Amino acid sequence: MTLSDVGVPGQLIDVVNGGDVHPDGRLLSVAEIQQAYRDLVHSRNRDVASTLNAPATGPDRPATPHTSRAPGNTAPHTLEGTDTATPHMSPPLAVDAPHTSPQPHDLHPAATLPALPTLDQAPDQAGQRRPTDNAAGADAVARDWLAVVAAHSGAGASCVALALADGFDAAGRACRLIDVAHPARSGLVAAATAELGNDPTGAWRRGSRHLSTLYRRAAAEAPGSWPDAAAEAATVVDLGLLAPANIGRLLDTRPTVIVVCRVTVPGLRAAEQLLAELDGTRVLLAAVGPGRWPGEVAASIGDRVRWLRDRRQLVTVPEDRHLQVTGPTNSPLPKSVSAAGRELLGLIDAAHSDIADAPPNPTAQSAPRKRGKTR
Template sequence: MTIATRAVGVDELRRAWNAVQEGQFLEPRPMDPGAAPRPTGPVVAGDRTWRPRESVLPVVGCLPQAGATSLALAIATHGSPARVIECSSPTASGLVGAATAELGTTSSGWTVGRRGAVHLARLSAHHLSAGELPLPDEAAAGTVLSVLDVGWKLGQMLASHGWLSATVDAAPQVVLVGTATVPGLRRLETTLTLFGPSRPVVAVRGPDPRRWPRELTSAMGPATRSQHRTGRWVAVPHDKRLAVRGIDSAPLPPALVTAARDVLRHVSAAAHPQEERS
């Protein structure tokens, strides 16, 4: 059998890519035998909107390997009883070895586990856009905080139409995770301009900027400098064991949990400015 093909122009490819970015192509697709059930289309507003009972704190990595997942887990550990909802692809998951007890896969398509008073949820299937993600399951009884490990490129996520972009857009505070490198500071500056000055708490892996070499301090943009000047900045220490082994079931480094405590302190101060001044 001969299949006829035709050339595809650049304009048509561009239109198709724009449609992908806007989620216009998301229609029901056949489910593979044995695959976990998931929504048949993009999650939209209305009765499909996520309405958590607990507080929600998004954590956004400004660039790959910034340490967003480990910080999200540390925040949940310090703020427990809590959970981490990891929204990245299963092939990019940093929580595969994090649980001390695996609890299986839910009917909505989340693989769940537990480590102490922290519950973990990571995706069990691949999704083409953040707008496809299934709604998170209801949190376990007593959960006071859900930490969203966003895990998508920020532009892709914000352009999608689903609960994740709506949640990040509505969150009063967002944690932005970067690195004390020139590329990391450039990405941090760009990300800060998308959120404005009042919502982000910045967590940067590396020493405090007062100890940086000149080439790093000169790479700080105006939004980044303002963030440090106003004190909404946490230095996250580099841990060699975590860098080599990744997140496993062992306890997190105490210094990382301390940094997470400082992040939550800044988040709380932003939410209750009168209390902070008193």
């Protein structure tokens, strides 16, 4: 029999051939189906209530169900107006654990650079602790080092530090370049032409790049001391974006500091602020961007940036699109960036020789500039 053969309620159906029918073969009416459904729901609710009210069988199951109660109402919160509602209750603890915030170790580590190695200290006459001399403070940033710092995030300090190391190499001078960034955020991870393994302490990973030796942190934990200094090798340390406490520590030893910023209004503002905090140190400014500054940038510079520019202590590092995409690699830096590194090194050599008006190092030839472009 098909659906087209079904007639009025009460018609007898062939049970052998299937169909939802009464045991006597009569087709059920709508009212009878609804009543059967209510009976089924009530039976299921009684089974659920008896299961939840049973004694606890383990530590993960509560003795009584958790129910919400309205003020002055002792009955469980249920939907009104229907016989098919079930009590509103939380699932057993073994099924649904409470929602909690992730623990700190589950979060991605903050993008902050590690602190500098601790300075050695000795008591002064008043009993206060003070930094010792460079000879005694082996963990300090020595006065004859070149410290490259970023005025803001993404300034390009690693590229400038590598350009300085290549400048030493072009002059035939050995150099060690130290990157203090977390291993996952190192800007010089691909800059070495050959990997040399870890140093004897195991805290620093070494690589070679012509006459320069590159040092990167080997683990997430910050090393307790600097790598061993090679004889007759200059030291360039890439400090990146400094914490305020480490800025004060640079003022204790006063190395030569190269501040790196972008040629933008926010970048020059950040550089001005950092220069004010580094007041009293030997500072050069490396501005990454075009040779001719936009009018908005030139009009927004502060007194310290203007002072460095007027005394030719500011070097423009041209932007290179390929370098922006790849970052520093084991390939030579673009010629314009290498020339800026040699120009910085020439200014540093002149300052160390106490010849402020001396011409730059003969190897510090600037990159060819387009007509109408000035630094």
